[in-house]
Amino acid sequence: AASRIIGISLQEAQQILNVSNLNQEEIQKNYDHLFKVNDKSVGGSFYLQSKVVRAKERLDEELRIRAKDEKEKG
Numbered sequence: 001a002a003s004r005i006i007g008i009s010l011q012e013a014q015q016i017l018n019v020s021n022l023n024q025e026e027i028q029k030n031y032d033h034l035f036k037v038n039d040k041s042v043g044g045s046f047y048l049q050s051k052v053v054r055a056k057e058r059l060d061e062e063l064r065i066r067a068k069d070e071k072e073k074g
Helices: 002-006 012-015 024-037 046-073
Strands: none
Touching: 002 046, 012 024, 012 046, 024 046
């Protein structure tokens, strides 16, 4: 369901942000770097920057869903 809302799959989001595990710190670190280097003011691509933002949104949503499921189980 989250893939339909945000528009990209979990796997694609992980590939974009170059993360294999859903580790919030690693996701944030890679997001910050990729967002910065793709800034249009430094010659980057707005399209790629948008993909980075969508990927982070998708991974954040996945982390939220997993945390909710764990809370309900335990």
